[in-house]
Each structure stands twice: as C-alpha cells, then as structure tokens.
Amino acid sequence: xxxxxxxxxxxxxxxxxxxxxxxxxxxxxxxxxxxxxxxxxxxxxxxxxxxxxxxxxxxxxxxxxxxxxxxxxxxxxxxxxxxxxxxxxxxxxxxxxxxxxxxxxxxxxxxxxxxxxxxxxxxxxxxxxxxxxxxxxxxxxxxxxxxxxxxxxxxxxxxxxxxxxxxxxxxxxxxxxxxxxxxxxxxxxxxxxxxxxxxxxxxxxxxxxxxxxxxxxxxxxxxxxxxxxxx
Amino acid sequence: xxxxxxxxxxxxxxxxxxxxxxxxxxxxxxxxxxxxxxxxxxxxxxxxxxxxxxxxxxxxxxxxxxxxxxxxxxxxxxxxxxxxxxxxxxxxxxxxxxxxxxxxxxxxxxxxxxxxxxxxxxxxxxxxxxxxxxxxxxxxxxxxxxxxxxxxxxxxxxxxxxxxxxxxxxxxxxxxxxxxxxxxxxxxxxxxxxxxxxxxxxxxxxxxxxxxxxxxxxxxxxxxxxxxxxxxxx
Numbered sequence: 001x002x003x004x005x006x007x008x009x010x011x012x013x014x015x016x017x018x019x020x021x022x023x024x025x026x027x028x029x030x031x032x033x034x035x036x037x038x039x040x041x042x043x044x045x046x047x048x049x050x051x052x053x054x055x056x057x058x059x060x061x062x063x064x065x066x067x068x069x070x071x072x073x074x075x076x077x078x079x080x081x082x083x084x085x086x087x088x089x090x091x092x093x094x095x096x097x098x099x100x101x102x103x104x105x106x107x108x109x110x111x112x113x114x115x116x117x118x119x120x121x122x123x124x125x126x127x128x129x130x131x132x133x134x135x136x137x138x139x140x141x142x143x144x145x146x147x148x149x150x151x152x153x154x155x156x157x158x159x160x161x162x163x164x165x166x167x168x169x170x171x172x173x174x175x176x177x178x179x180x181x182x183x184x185x186x187x188x189x190x191x192x193x194x195x196x197x198x199x200x201x202x203x204x205x206x207x208x209x210x211x212x213x214x215x216x217x218x219x220x221x222x223x224x225x226x227x228x229x230x231x
Numbered sequence: 232x233x234x235x236x237x238x239x240x241x242x243x244x245x246x247x248x249x250x251x252x253x254x255x256x257x258x259x260x261x262x263x264x265x266x267x268x269x270x271x272x273x274x275x276x277x278x279x280x281x282x283x284x285x286x287x288x289x290x291x292x293x294x295x296x297x298x299x300x301x302x303x304x305x306x307x308x309x310x311x312x313x314x315x316x317x318x319x320x321x322x323x324x325x326x327x328x329x330x331x332x333x334x335x336x337x338x339x340x341x342x343x344x345x346x347x348x349x350x351x352x353x354x355x356x357x358x359x360x361x362x363x364x365x366x367x368x369x370x371x372x373x374x375x376x377x378x379x380x381x382x383x384x385x386x387x388x389x390x391x392x393x394x395x396x397x398x399x400x401x402x403x404x405x406x407x408x409x410x411x412x413x414x415x416x417x418x419x420x421x422x423x424x425x426x427x428x429x430x431x432x433x434x435x436x437x438x439x440x441x442x443x444x445x446x447x448x449x450x451x452x453x454x455x456x457x458x459x460x461x462x463x464x465x
Contacts, residue, residue, distance in 0.1 A: 024261065144272040168344065211287035
C-alpha cells in the first residue's frame, strides 16, 4: 500500500472555510446552544452543544431499542370480508421483491431499514469511541461517512407514505396501525434529537489524526502562539 | 443555555441573519484564493503540497472543489429528466378486481384521492410526487446554467435554493412507500389485489438520481465567479 500524501494543516483550528461559499473566517467562542453562521451565505457553520457525547449516547441507545421494536412487530393490519393480513416493515419490501420489483424493493429496504440501522449503529460507535481518553482513528472514519447514512435514512418519509396508504385502503377495508408504527413515530423524534444533540467538532477535536505528526505540530504551534493573531 | 442562545431561538429568520455569526478577521477572501483546501468531512483547512493530498486529520481525499462537479451533476440531472417521462406515463400501481385490472399513473392516483374528505392526502401526493421532482430538476438546471455562465447575481438566493432542494428532495420518496405498503397489504384474492406497476421503478430512479445530483453539486462554485472585492455584510 503506498504511503498516503497528507496536506499540511492550518495551525489555527478556529479558522475555517464555509462549506457552501468557501469564505475564510474564524469561528468565535460559543456558549452551549449558540451557533455561528457564515456572514456571506448564512450557512450554519457550527452549533455548540451542551454535553454532546453523553446526551447523544443516551438518545442513540434509546433509538436502538425502538429500532428493534419497530422492525420486529407488525406495522399494519388489514381485515376485510374474513381476510386478515398484516405486514412488517421488512414484509413490505419483500412483497415488492416477489412482485418482480427487485430494485425498488432494495431501495425501500435500504432507506427504511438498512440506512437507519447504519445511522444509529455508527452514531453509537462514534460516541462510545469518542468518550475514550484517546479516541482511535476508526471513530474519524465512521464520522466521515455518518452524514451519508443520515441522508438516506428516510423513516419520516416512510411514515407519511404509510399514513397515505392507510387512508387510501380505509375506503374498502378496515385497517389498523400496529405497534411498530407508533415505535417508528417515536423513532423519528429520537433520531432528530440524536442528530441535533451531536456536535461533530467536539469529536474531531479529540480523535486521533490520520497524520499523527501533523497533529503534534498543530498542538505545539497552538501552545507557542496562544495569543498571537495569524494573518 | 446563554442569554444569546435564548434570544436566538425566539428570533425570526431575518433577526438571526442580522446577528453576526463567524468573525471574518481578514478581508473577505475565499479559501481557494489563499491555496487552502477545506475538508468536506471534518472541516479542517489544509494546504496541498506538489500534489493534492489527503486530509491530515480524517484522511479524506482533498480537492479545492468536488471532482468534476458540473459534469457529474449534469449527468444525474439529465438521467433523472429522462426517467421522469416514463415515471409519469407508466402506471405505478395496478389494481385487480373481479371487474378487471385498472392501472394507475401517479397523476391518476392524485385525481382518485381527490374527494371532499381526501383532498389533503391528494395534495400531499401531488406536492411530493409531481411538484417536488419537477421543481428539483428545474432548480438544478438553473443552478448549473448560472454557474456555467459565470453569473454573479443572486448568489445568496441561489445557495438558498440549493439548500432547499437538498432539504426537500427526500420527501418525493413518499409515493414509493405508499405503493409499497398498499401492494403489501391489499392482497384479498380473489376479490382484490394491488400490484406495483412498471412506472414505480422509473419514479424511484428520479428520486435517487436527483438526490445524487444534489450530492455531486458543489455550492462553492456559485461564489467562484464573485469579484474578490465583494463587500461582506458582516
């Protein structure tokens, strides 16, 4: 494996570029709950959180428990003229597969089952890893990919879809919402709370660097020029 | 929770924007103009050597801008636009009853739902399945064309449009889930059965392709044509 080539980092970690407009700026010191926004394009750059690791961990554990409930118990039931049918989240995707819609079935399974599991699982691992005195580099690897799992985890969209389906069917059969639907509703709230309790800057500040030498150079420079303002 | 934090939550959007966020210490300048690369994953600023390297903190491959952002975004948008046609013309759902089978396209689904009591649902499906996908494609084409023409007008509005597209795009998946769970539940053979139709695949493709287009678009390109002496209203 070839040795990776690393860029040389800035010595002042508070200086950042806005991800949406590339404006160079320095983050101010923030109290918990405060946010810094880009003055040019209004992108939120950083929102400092109160006690981010502990709170995120608590919410992620709760989300993991609800996730298991939501995927094991029936979500929807239907009865009409002596027929009874019920389906779980997984069952919905499997039915699509059986109907020859394999690609859509995989998409449904991924956005409603797999991506939420990855989102919760990677968040748990990130927070548990980051709470260690010297967080290992795999925490950074997971954190790097975490936003993508959140983008593709679509439980809230799925719930809206399920509700529309329920009301559509209600015209010609009696339908009832199962326990899983309520668990999923609570899971949406917990996932939103988990994401907003989390502060990635806090983890990045603790995690081991890919280029260990660069980190010690940055820390040395920060100590040497504690009060100096760089150009 | 600080005093400013409390005020911030109550503040209107306009009031929040007036409040100064980050501090610009130097004259307003983009990182690229000073040779800094900003890591998309961890936010660290770093300077490349002879060749573009990796982020020293998280190891992500770095570049000044997303790799071939314009070409990749165009490719996804054009593919989405192509899939958009069969997604709307082919049935997404086929209902089979004793009287025969009735295929429904997305628009027919909206019309069928429209009734004195069902109109809110019909509206949800109309917005999520018809208006959002087409608005997304149009918005991305507008962003691509203005960036390629080097437009310097309405930068703040264009980046806000990008963020809106990013935020609402996932909601067009609603119809995929509606059809999935309707088909999974309504299996009352021989009375009635619902099967997914061939349009569903194309519709799902539109949703995924537009999401990938948003992911490959680099909003910093909007600002690259801006004159460097532009005043920052900080």
